[in-house]
Amino acid sequence: MEMLVVLKDGMSLLYFLLPVFGGYTLTSLYLLKNPHILHKKKRTAFYCMHISHRGGCGERIESTMEAFENAVKHGTEMLEMDCHLTRDEYVVVSHDENLLRQTGQDVNISSLDLQDLPLYKERMEVLFYEGRYSTGADRKIALLEDVFRKFPELPVSIEIKENNKRLMQKVSDLVRSYNREGITVWASVDNTIMTECRRTNGSMPYSFSMTRGMLLLLLFYTGLLPFVPLGESLLQFYLPRIMNRTYFPGGILANKLAVSLLEKVTMRRSLFQHLAARGIQVHLFVCNEEEDIKAAMEVGATGVMTDYPSLLSTYFCKTRSSD
Numbered sequence: 626m627e628m629l630v631v632l633k634d635g636m637s638l639l640y641f642l643l644p645v646f647g648g649y650t651l652t653s654l655y656l657l658k659n660p661h662i663l664h665k666k667k668r669t670a671f672y673c674m675h676i677s678h679r680g681g682c683g684e685r686i687e688s689t690m691e692a693f694e695n696a697v698k699h700g701t702e703m704l705e706m707d708c709h710l711t712r713d714e715y716v717v718v719s720h721d722e723n724l725l726r727q728t729g730q731d732v733n734i735s736s737l738d739l740q741d742l743p744l745y746k747e748r749m750e751v752l753f754y755e756g757r758y759s760t761g762a763d764r765k766i767a768l769l770e771d772v773f774r775k776f777p778e779l780p781v782s783i784e785i786k787e788n789n790k791r792l793m794q795k796v797s798d799l800v801r802s803y804n805r806e807g808i809t810v811w812a813s814v815d816n817t818i819m820t821e822c823r824r825t826n827g828s829m830p831y832s833f834s835m836t837r838g839m840l841l842l843l844l845f846y847t848g849l850l851p852f853v854p855l856g857e858s859l860l861q862f863y864l865p866r867i868m869n870r871t872y873f874p875g876g877i878l879a880n881k882l883a884v885s886l887l888e889k890v891t892m893r894r895s896l897f898q899h900l901a902a903r904g905i906q907v908h909l910f911v912c913n914e915e916e917d918i919k920a921a922m923e924v925g926a927t928g929v930m931t932d933y934p935s936l937l938s939t940y941f942c943k944t945r946s947s948d
Contacts, residue, residue: 677696689765782810788821862891912929
């Protein structure tokens with residue numbers, strides 16, 4: 626008798642939960658495709674399809690003014706860069722704080738005055754394209770202010786790698802001084818750093834940190850994403866095959882099945898379309914071959930980041946002419 630009562634109660638609960646779960650699922654799917662019902666579309670001051678990683682470091686020495694000028698010549702719509710602070714408090718453009726890889730000298734930018742910074746190597750390896758190197762006439766570490774002065778209307782994504790409040794304040798001061806708050810983006814994989822960047826200047830658009838990116842995926846797979854407000858304006862994320870080639874050569878991710886699974890989990894066209902409909906741009910990187918650019922666009926990226934700006938321009942020209 627008790628067994629029958631338990632079974633009856635269980636069936637009653639099931640009859641209640643099934644419609645609730647079904648209704649939640651249908652509502653979530655509908656709102657995923659129609660986010661404007663709950664969320665006002667973001668209106669950023671820029672929309673970029675062509676982004677140059679480290680200024681297009683496959684064609685010129687990374688993060689130099691020559692690299693930036695070359696990228697702009699080839700039609701880039703956004704420059705991506707990293708910034709650090711010298712001992713005498715100049716904001717300079719460099720991927721690394723320690724200059725061993727880039728200059729051959731084992732010194733930190735923060736330990737040197739601007740005038741004492743060494744020159745970049747004459748020939749520098751392209752990290753995201755094995756066996757490729759870049760050269761150029763310009764080997765000088767650039768000032769962020771020079772970038773702003775040279776390209777006053779060009780959007781720039783600035784990644785902050787260290788929790789240095791003085792650096793963030795100096796970047797913010799330059800952004801305000803050159804009236805660039807709408808077209809200069811805070812970027813950091815570290816959520817603590819991103820929080821501090823936003824506290825320093827909340828008027829600048831900002832991208833997803835790693836923690837927020839993982840939360841984004843969780844919200845997507847639980848169906849909660851359409852109900853949750855998002856403050857970010859950009860999602861900048863590795864194309865998994867690139868991450869595999871660069872960081873796991875011969876490792877577990879070299880297994881095609883593992884790479885395929887990772888791509889299926891993270892590269893969801895419906896997710897990217899939802900973000901785009903909410904005005905959040907999706908930039909996939911670092912795409913240095915045509916097949917990678919094609920893969921990024923096919924999964925719904927709104928923009929592609931590359932080390933080879935001329936390659937990306939050529940690809941876009943070909944695809945537009947064939948449409």
